[in-house]
Amino acid sequence: MSIKGKLIIIGGAVDKGSFTEVSFDENVANNLNFFEKGILKRLINESKHKNESRIEVITTASTIPLEVGAEYIKAFNYLGATEVDVLHIQKREQAMQPEVLERVRKADVVMFTGGDQLRLTSILGGTEFQDILLDKYHNEDFIYAGTSAGAAAASSSMIYQGSSKEALLKGEVKITSGLGFIEDVIVDTHFVQRGRIGRLFQAVVGNPKVLGIGLGEDTGLLIKDGTKMEAIGSGLVILVDGRQIKNTNLTDVSLGKPVSISNLIVHVMSQTDTYDLNTSELIIHGESVQEVE
Template identity: 75%
Template structure:
């Protein structure tokens, strides 16, 4: 399928700045770093009309939507976005509201906040609103952006439960269907901070065709229509590739017993690194093995490293 939209998936805790502080404007240098390199700025830049794009923030996953939603609206507006709206959809019946459906048809960007991804999919899944989002993503220059729960729900397969400490015990990780914007991946969030790598290991060993994506906080991936993923934000993205798994005991052990996996491949991405979902090639932006490294033409003898400096 020739997808025209873009996907921005974020690991959670995206740095929006401390908008609750009265002195925010005066202390902007201390409160924010996302204005130059940040994820929200990149969403605006990648959108169809940039600062004039219609952005709808949806807080369905959150149990505190009235606190979370306005923070994102204010963050986008601080970045000069001129057309930002907020949709607090808390019940499934609201997804048939003509006004809400019309607003989504007019949107260039939808931003799903964090919370509970099962709450998000159970309210939106299979509704007219869900259908509109899928249609726009497939056929228009449309961005689906999601942080935390909003990111986890973006794929066809979705982790909704599983202890980090016991993630490699058979049956501990629970998987269901997501919103299906992207196929053949499974996404986990707050990944580094909450030690969730075992959850992805179990998800991938059960179906090695699926690429596991672990997103650190204030970190994301921009996924374009050609299958290219670029790491954005300040942290790490972990990729778990099971295509070359040689052996496992998954089907031989009882529920609750440890899982063994032989030859699982793991990649680590940071800002500007890319990964091609079609060729499975990763390119490190600032590789020390690049064919043409930038080396100073001449270095003063007194600035060259001496033997004792290298010990």
């Protein structure tokens, strides 16, 4: 069955356009580069009713939900979105309230902010709130968007713990169930800046069926039909494919010991590049290059 909704998963904090910047107004020309051409504008353009789409910002993962929610409202309003509100869900019982569920049913877009992805799954997992989101994603022109924690939690398997420097020591990366919007992938965020490639390597070597997706900051993927991925934003997307692994010592070494992997395949995507999860084909679009005479 084809999926009618879209996913937009983002690697984390953007470098431009943050309304927490004191000098936003003075630097508005630079900040507009993100807001007018970047990920949030693309989100609005991809949504069902464009500027009139109903957007609910979910701050569950954040430890400063009021501040984060206010920033997103201001950002979306600045871009012309007129129907934006925030759902502050900090406990499971709040996710079951009839008024909250009704707002989710009416939403064209949900935007999950950054923070702790384990908060998302422990508070929202197994609730009617999650069921409604999954149903809308499969059957409606609906967008699930998430940045940082919101991106990591989108897949069925989710990294929730593991330091970058010790990531290729057996047992250092902790994985649990995510919210289940996309199968057979696992997502890591703040990827390039925090050097998390080792975390993704271990996640993939332990389950080579899944495709590892590493999202840099101010970088994301737009996923349509559940399989067609397009890189958006200014940075890099790293794909880790473990299906061709020839050998690993993962099952032979003790906990805390280094892990070896042979023949792990890595792809790098940048803006407008596409990848098909069904065919495993990466198409590099890039800018046209003029031939030198």
